[in-house]
Amino acid sequence: MTNAIRDFYQQDAATYDEQRWVTPSGKQAAADSERLIEEVLDEHNVSGRVLEIGCGSGRITEKIVRRSSETLLVDLSSNMLDFTKARVQEAATGPITTHVASAYELPLETASVDSVVSINVLSHMETPADFMSEVARVVRPGGSVVLNFPIWHSLFLPGALLVKARKRAFNFDVYSRWYSSREVRGLFLDAGITINKSYGQYYVPRAIDKFDVSNPIRRINEKARAGSMLSKAVAPALLIAGTQTTI
Numbered sequence: 001m002t003n004a005i006r007d008f009y010q011q012d013a014a015t016y017d018e019q020r021w022v023t024p025s026g027k028q029a030a031a032d033s034e035r036l037i038e039e040v041l042d043e044h045n046v047s048g049r050v051l052e053i054g055c056g057s058g059r060i061t062e063k064i065v066r067r068s069s070e071t072l073l074v075d076l077s078s079n080m081l082d083f084t085k086a087r088v089q090e091a092a093t094g095p096i097t098t099h100v101a102s103a104y105e106l107p108l109e110t111a112s113v114d115s116v117v118s119i120n121v122l123s124h125m126e127t128p129a130d131f132m133s134e135v136a137r138v139v140r141p142g143g144s145v146v147l148n149f150p151i152w153h154s155l156f157l158p159g160a161l162l163v164k165a166r167k168r169a170f171n172f173d174v175y176s177r178w179y180s181s182r183e184v185r186g187l188f189l190d191a192g193i194t195i196n197k198s199y200g201q202y203y204v205p206r207a208i209d210k211f212d213v214s215n216p217i218r219r220i221n222e223k224a225r226a227g228s229m230l231s232k233a234v235a236p237a238l239l240i241a242g243t244q245t246t247i
């Protein structure tokens with residue numbers, strides 16, 4: 001299955017940004033999401049030696065390299081890593097090291113990084129507990145972890161049920177799973193990572209992003225960022241900031 005995901009993203013690397021975030025709704029949702037992630041990186045002190053797992057085409061990496069003394073990038077796709085390194089090199093404040101590797105077997109020493117970030121990757125994990133224990137292994141005690149998870153009991157419930165049944169993403173033939181918020185809490189607890197704060201994230205599924213829903217998306221993302229419980233309760237994704245607390 002990992003090979004199928006790798007092959008998918010190897011082909012996707014050249015067109016990833018062109019195909020996504022292109023309509024007004026898609027652009028609005030991506031901008032909201034990136035702004036939220038940047039705030040969370042600030043608030044939860046993501047700095048030092050930072051590992052990003054599944055960097056893809058580097059839109060989050062751009063924010064990470066500006067705040068880290070060293071950036072380590074892991075992705076299954078060498079094309080994604082090449083693309084990202086070229087994209088972010090100039091903005092980087094420290095060295096960037098890339099590893100073509102699986103998140104299930106990170107080629108890094110135990111407790112060797114200060115922070116781990118992984119965005120829009122957990123949907124591809126068939127055994128997320130293995131992913132979480134690798135994250136917990138490589139981050140030092142007290143280090144920060146920022147991850148996001150698609151949530152099925154949310155505004156997009158019908159689509160989520162379809163993904164759940166097919167184990168496939170909406171528009172793509174690639175493995176995808178959505179989580180319950182309870183399952184996510186259990187994954188953190190079992191891995192020994194304390195959840196400090198969670199945030200609702202809204203995006204627009206590509207099946208409907210041709211309709212301009214950018215204004216409602218912007219408003220609901222603002223409410224979720226301001227801490228509205230209702231907006232968080234039905235958000236199709238949760239962004240979670242945690243701390244490695246296993247000693």
Ligand SMILES: C[S@@+](CC[C@H](N)C(=O)[O-])C[C@H]1O[C@@H](n2cnc3c(N)ncnc32)[C@H](O)[C@@H]1O
Nearest residue numbers: 009054055056075076077080102103119120124
């Ligand atoms: C949906 S993209 C997200 C890219 C980027 N984080 C973003 O938000 O724009 C998922 C990325 O995770 C990588 N990926 C998926 N499964 C992986 C695994 N098991 N190990 C390492 N990378 C993985 C893919 O190759 C792809 O580049």
